[in-house]
Amino acid sequence: MSRRKMFLKMVTASLLRRRSRMLIALLSIAIGATILSGLVTIYYDVPRQMGAQFRGYGANMILVPSGEEKMTVEKAQECLTVIPKDQLLGATPYRYVNVEMTSRQRTFVAAATDFEQVQSTSPYFAVEGRWPEGDREVLVGKETAETIGVKLNNVIELSYKPEDTYVKNTLNMTVVGILETGGDEEAYIFTTLKAMDALTGVSGQLDVMEMSVSAASEELENYAAEISENNSDMSARLVKRVTKSETTVLAKLQSLVFLVTAVVLLLTMICVSTTMMAVVSERRKEIGLRKALGASDQSIRAEFLGEGMFLGLLGGILGTALGFAFAQVVSVNVFGSSITFQPLLLPITVIVSMGIAALSCLLPIRRAVEIDPALVLKGE
Amino acid sequence: MILRAEKIAKWYYRKSGESNRFFAVSETDVQLESGSLTVLMGRSGSGKTTFLHMLGGLLIPDAGKVWVDDKDLYAMNDAELSRYRNRHIGIVSQGHTAVQSLSVLENVMLPQMMYADTDRINESADEWLARFGMEHLQEAFPSELSGGELRRMSIARALAGKPEILLADEPTGDLDDENTKLVMNALREAADEGTAVLVVTHESDALDYADQRWQMNAGVLTK
Numbered sequence: 178m179s180r181r182k183m184f185l186k187m188v189t190a191s192l193l194r195r196r197s198r199m200l201i202a203l204l205s206i207a208i209g210a211t212i213l214s215g216l217v218t219i220y221y222d223v224p225r226q227m228g229a230q231f232r233g234y235g236a237n238m239i240l241v242p243s244g245e246e247k248m249t250v251e252k253a254q255e256c257l258t259v260i261p262k263d264q265l266l267g268a269t270p271y272r273y274v275n276v277e278m279t280s281r282q283r284t285f286v287a288a289a290t291d292f293e294q295v296q297s298t299s300p301y302f303a304v305e306g307r308w309p310e311g312d313r314e315v316l317v318g319k320e321t322a323e324t325i326g327v328k329l330n331n332v333i334e335l336s337y338k339p340e341d342t343y344v345k346n347t348l349n350m351t352v353v354g355i356l357e358t359g360g361d362e363e364a365y366i367f368t369t370l371k372a373m374d375a376l377t378g379v380s381g382q383l384d385v386m387e388m389s390v391s392a393a394s395e396e397l398e399n400y401a402a403e404i405s406e407n408n409s410d411m412s413a414r415l416v417k418r419v420t421k422s423e424t425t426v427l428a429k430l431q432s433l434v435f436l437v438t439a440v441v442l443l444l445t446m447i448c449v450s451t452t453m454m455a456v457v458s459e460r461r462k463e464i465g466l467r468k469a470l471g472a473s474d475q476s477i478r479a480e481f482l483g484e485g486m487f488l489g490l491l492g493g494i495l496g497t498a499l500g501f502a503f504a505q506v507v508s509v510n511v512f513g514s515s516i517t518f519q520p521l522l523l524p525i526t527v528i529v530s531m532g533i534a535a536l537s538c539l540l541p542i543r544r545a546v547e548i549d550p551a552l553v554l555k556g557e
Numbered sequence: 558m559i560l561r562a563e564k565i566a567k568w569y570y571r572k573s574g575e576s577n578r579f580f581a582v583s584e585t586d587v588q589l590e591s592g593s594l595t596v597l598m599g600r601s602g603s604g605k606t607t608f609l610h611m612l613g614g615l616l617i618p619d620a621g622k623v624w625v626d627d628k629d630l631y632a633m634n635d636a637e638l639s640r641y642r643n644r645h646i647g648i649v650s651q652g653h654t655a656v657q658s659l660s661v662l663e664n665v666m667l668p669q670m671m672y673a674d675t676d677r678i679n680e681s682a683d684e685w686l687a688r689f690g691m692e693h694l695q696e697a698f699p700s701e702l703s704g705g706e707l708r709r710m711s712i713a714r715a716l717a718g719k720p721e722i723l724l725a726d727e728p729t730g731d732l733d734d735e736n737t738k739l740v741m742n743a744l745r746e747a748a749d750e751g752t753a754v755l756v757v758t759h760e761s762d763a764l765d766y767a768d769q770r771w772q773m774n775a776g777v778l779t780k
Contacts, residue, residue, distance in 0.1 A: 180671070180673070183663065183666075183667075186658070186659070187656065187658055190658030191658045462652070462654055463655075463656050465654070466654040466655070466656065467656065468639070469613070469642075469650060470642075470643065470648070470667060470671065470714075471639050471640065471642045471668055472643075472671060473635055473636045473639035473640065474636075474639075475636060476639075476671065550610075550615050551607075551610040551615040554606075554610070554615070554650040554651060554652060554654065554726075555610075555652075
């Protein structure tokens with residue numbers, strides 16, 4: 178038998194002989210590792226998950242012309258290429274024009290847009306009736322609808338007089354939906370871009386492009402800066418209200434994750450340390466004998482450290498698997514989507530678990546090294 | 558090899574302070590030489606075990622030095638002293654001490670396995686176990702042995718490494734007459750082969766095997 182084999186046998190046999198104690202230590206390491214790997218998984222996945230949740234509160238970036246000139250649809254599309262397609266959840270163009278409602282002799286703001294995109298960038302827009310499907314259908318904001326007494330399926334006449342003519346362009350539009358947002362949008366009338374082009378006689382112009390991008394605050398800032406740098410006539414800005422609250426919530430959540438992980442790992446250390454102290458007390462005679470036979474303090478340290486790290490290894494592997502299951506349950510129940518396993522998490526959890534186990538063994542090892550063989554062999 | 562104790566002493570303080578210094582072993586000069594078997598007799602509590610531990614590098618004397626040839630045992634650091642003890646000094650302790658997680662054979666091999674691994678270790682351990690009638694217990698664990706068997710196992714453990722100095726504390730304490738003879742003959746044989754053997758005992762039978770006889774009373778050694 179080789180020395181290494183005997184060392185391994187002593188470590189494993191010692192662990193097996195004290196199964197119940199070691200099971201407690203192993204369980205506490207596994208629980209610590211579970212919380213560690215589970216929370217770290219959530220920690221790294223939360224920005225993505227929370228980003229998706231926050232996208233429900235509206236666009237987080239807007240694109241506007243930096244000068245007096247209007248923005249063209251082509252220019253806006255060009256700017257969007259900076260943002261990776263998988264991160265761009267929606268981009269809604271808006272063109273605002275003051276139009277006259279002939280029958281009421283009043284002027285309102287008409288917002289021309291792409292209704293399909295609106296639903297992805299502003300999912301909180303609530304429509305009574307339905308979304309417009311054709312160019313002769315409009316949404317009327319709730320406030321406007323109440324002011325002018327318009328109801329679903331009413332036909333309204335919108336007119337616009339271009340500056341360079343004396344003739345008004347007029348379109349008859351059917352109200353297919355009443356829009357409720359709780360914001361300024363309730364004062365607008367929403368049409369398609371095509372209808373607005375027909376009404377104004379000018380096509381391809383935009384005032385603003387609202388974007389919903391699934392990215393962290395810093396990344397968003399980088400995209401905005403890149404767009405503004407590449408296009409001197411365009412300016413990309415973050416919707417601070419949304420991005421700031423997203424960053425604040427994430428920072429608080431991540432601090433909480435760190436705190437909980439730290440507390441659980443501390444408790445794990447206390448539990449493992451107490452168990453190993455009891456093991457040292459039980460093996461006092463044996464340690465004394467081994468010292469008398471020529472074992473150095475270093476070899477006693479190595480043996481207990483070996484036992485602790487072996488427990489850390491097992492607990493780390495077990496904890497990684499349980500942690501992933503834990504993170505999956507949390508993700509599915511809280512965010513409604515599953516997460517993918519990060520392979521790097523296994524070595525990280527195992528190394529941290531082994532480190533925690535090694536740290537927990539420091540005090541018991543000190544006790545073991547301090548055992549006086551002369552006292553033990555005398556039976557004291 | 559010569560083991561020499563030079564004015565070694567060990568004392569303890571009682572609670573009332575330095576005036577009540579209690580000597581476990583009073584200042585003593587002794588010498589153990591290769592090829593001799595020395596028997597140290599004395600009553601329980603007379604300081605025999607303390608004296609043996611000081612000679613074996615297990616207990617630092619409060620005064621004096623222990624020399625092995627020209628090496629001051631207690632001038633070495635822990636790693637050096639541990640290795641030296643493992644290589645040159647065999648110790649049979651008083652109680653029933655064994656590593657519970659190892660088999661009888663592995664326990665006997667343990668001291669030699671600490672710093673080396675060769676097949677000869679196995680042979681030597683086999684031989685000593687056979688000699689003490691324990692060949693059938695090689696794979697057994699210490700918890701399955703009787704007191705006498707544990708005692709013989711620890712003597713086999715000390716002898717298997719062929720130490721140059723062998724310090725045995727009550728090596729025949731749990732043994733019947735037959736096994737006492739077996740063990741004392743083995744110790745005698747080790748001395749005849751060049752080992753310096755010290756047997757600490759309170760059994761007068763051991764005196765028949767001795768080259769030197771010492772007596773200890775209340776920490777004072779007389780030759």
